[in-house]
Amino acid sequence: MNTFLAALFSGTSRGAIFALVALGLVIVWRGAGIVNFAQMGQAMFSTYIASTLIINGNSYWVGFIVALLSGAVLGSLIDIFVMRPLSNKKKTELLSSESMRAAVPVLASLGILGVLQALAGIIWAAEERGFPAPAKQEGFTVAGNAMPFTAFDLFVIGSVAVTLILTTLFFKKTSMGLAMRATALNQEVAKLSGIRTNLTRTLSWAISGAASSLAGLLLTPSSNLSPNTLDLALLIGFTAAVVGGLDSPAGAVLGGFIIGMVISFVTFYDTPEDVFLAILAVLLLALIIRPRGLLGSKDVRRV
Amino acid sequence: MHSIGRKSLIRTLLFIIAILWLGSTFDAYNQGQLAVVLILFIGVLSVTILTGISGQLSLGQGALMAVGGYSTALLMTNYPFSLWVAIPFSIIGAAIAGLLLGVAAARLSGPYLAGTTLVVALAIPTIANRFVSVFKGDEGLPVDVGYPPAWFSNAFGEPSYEEWQLYVALPFAAIALFFASNMLLSRSGRMWKSIRDNATASSLTGVNYSRQKIYVFIVSASFAGLSGALYGLRGLVGPSVYPVSLSLTLLTAAVLGGIRSIAGAFIGTVIVVFLPDWIDLVVENFELSEQVSNYMPAMISSLLLILTVVINPAGVAGTKLHRHK
Numbered sequence: 063m064n065t066f067l068a069a070l071f072s073g074t075s076r077g078a079i080f081a082l083v084a085l086g087l088v089i090v091w092r093g094a095g096i097v098n099f100a101q102m103g104q105a106m107f108s109t110y111i112a113s114t115l116i117i118n119g120n121s122y123w124v125g126f127i128v129a130l131l132s133g134a135v136l137g138s139l140i141d142i143f144v145m146r147p148l149s150n151k152k153k154t155e156l157l158s159s160e161s162m163r164a165a166v167p168v169l170a171s172l173g174i175l176g177v178l179q180a181l182a183g184i185i186w187a188a189e190e191r192g193f194p195a196p197a198k199q200e201g202f203t204v205a206g207n208a209m210p211f212t213a214f215d216l217f218v219i220g221s222v223a224v225t226l227i228l229t230t231l232f233f234k235k236t237s238m239g240l241a242m243r244a245t246a247l248n249q250e251v252a253k254l255s256g257i258r259t260n261l262t263r264t265l266s267w268a269i270s271g272a273a274s275s276l277a278g279l280l281l282t283p284s285s286n287l288s289p290n291t292l293d294l295a296l297l298i299g300f301t302a303a304v305v306g307g308l309d310s311p312a313g314a315v316l317g318g319f320i321i322g323m324v325i326s327f328v329t330f331y332d333t334p335e336d337v338f339l340a341i342l343a344v345l346l347l348a349l350i351i352r353p354r355g356l357l358g359s360k361d362v363r364r365v
Numbered sequence: 366m367h368s369i370g371r372k373s374l375i376r377t378l379l380f381i382i383a384i385l386w387l388g389s390t391f392d393a394y395n396q397g398q399l400a401v402v403l404i405l406f407i408g409v410l411s412v413t414i415l416t417g418i419s420g421q422l423s424l425g426q427g428a429l430m431a432v433g434g435y436s437t438a439l440l441m442t443n444y445p446f447s448l449w450v451a452i453p454f455s456i457i458g459a460a461i462a463g464l465l466l467g468v469a470a471a472r473l474s475g476p477y478l479a480g481t482t483l484v485v486a487l488a489i490p491t492i493a494n495r496f497v498s499v500f501k502g503d504e505g506l507p508v509d510v511g512y513p514p515a516w517f518s519n520a521f522g523e524p525s526y527e528e529w530q531l532y533v534a535l536p537f538a539a540i541a542l543f544f545a546s547n548m549l550l551s552r553s554g555r556m557w558k559s560i561r562d563n564a565t566a567s568s569l570t571g572v573n574y575s576r577q578k579i580y581v582f583i584v585s586a587s588f589a590g591l592s593g594a595l596y597g598l599r600g601l602v603g604p605s606v607y608p609v610s611l612s613l614t615l616l617t618a619a620v621l622g623g624i625r626s627i628a629g630a631f632i633g634t635v636i637v638v639f640l641p642d643w644i645d646l647v648v649e650n651f652e653l654s655e656q657v658s659n660y661m662p663a664m665i666s667s668l669l670l671i672l673t674v675v676i677n678p679a680g681v682a683g684t685k686l687h688r689h690k
Binding site: 091096097099144147148151159160161162164165166168169170172173174175176177179180181183184187293294297300301304308335336338339341342345346349350353 | 416420421422424469472473474475476477479480481483484485487488491492494495561562563564609613616617620656657659660661663664666667668670671674675678
């Protein structure tokens, strides 16, 4: 029973973070039609910025805010300097086929990931460093028993919940959010009705960058910070997004919690070594049984 | 002889002559590097066929290389097979893995396929730690190309270990080049290009779309398996030999050189393998910390990848080299 509770709690807290990673992927996919493989590289980079600030004597919250902002800036820069020129490129013979047009942004994002990781390695040394948590990582004690639930877990779930509510409100209630949803639905029509699609695209990269930076800040206290720490989180987030539906923000959250539970229960009841195989199994199952994802809309994949 | 076969044969013979000449002018270290070029060239060809020709983006070729490497290592350590017998069997093993992957992948496209194969590249090497008694976990299985047979030494003199590595890799690379060249010029190659360029039009001309996609995966997996077997024979077959970054290196090489061309695959492989040496040549003139020079190759090759994609997606070799009537 205790193991079960521990797995459940750890699954909830991890699931919340993966939901955030998946949400970042979904926002860029909807806004720009690109799966951003560099996303957790951006998060790693802004976490390093926060870590440097904190080591130099600033408070955790200064680092926290600066990391979110730099995540947003980094995302916008990537869109403006790499992805926008790519999408505006004339159709050459090579880019005439649909399959290659889908492949090229993936290649670009892998290149960006490589650059960010190498840059982090050069600037901040390759050795791992710890990253602080804003709250205690020891379990609460109830009637003398240590519970498998920590103050940090509460912080994780709380900040993820706030982020989800804020992004939902932004997309549903503001005119900018409406413009972004219109762009996601049909870029040409959105453009014709006067929406500046370049701006909405960049904005989705910025929001996704900030969200994934938050995920980076929440993930690193339980591991260590190195240029490659967050690679795995990207793949887990991708799986979560596919399970939930790559074009559905609600699906991303659902997928994040599902995959968080799977990972947590495999870790507690089996060995942590099987986690990778479990992720692969979940991904393949999802793609075979329901390729559009649990909450995805029907024509998401054009084959 | 059929004109396609003749064309491929001439290409292959020129390739062999060029490599033998280069090998004779190089020192031992560069002979070893040239052997790595030949080995990875086969792997890059697997990317060229899969991504450049049939338009399926895979980030998991490293996993297929691992299948080839482990098959060879298991056959050579557990049974008295020489590498000349073990490698053909491991190509079959990798082809079967490619069939399984292809069946799953035929339903996927674009970023879905990329992400899924990336997860495969991560998950497959962990099997080595799951079944430690067979695969020996992180320690891995030590294998190497051994020593040249007596008739070879008698005829050509005693080669250095690096030189022998080069001579072992050369016939396989030549065979791979011949097959790839033949395939791209033949009917299958044209079918795969039609799948890439326009799936609907391709189906309407009678191409069995999903079946051909699986065939491409099998062929590409065979190339990757051969490359992985030779890659492991440099000394060790273990999870650390086939990391996720290996898959990305192959892809980078294919894109830099020119994703649709065989010559491009070779140019890209040369760039990726020799880049660290070239950077060292430049960097040693400046007083830079070790950290900078460690990360420089990754930095430069990633920058080159972005620049290639944004400025010149056709790569160094361009697309003209292999366009044909």
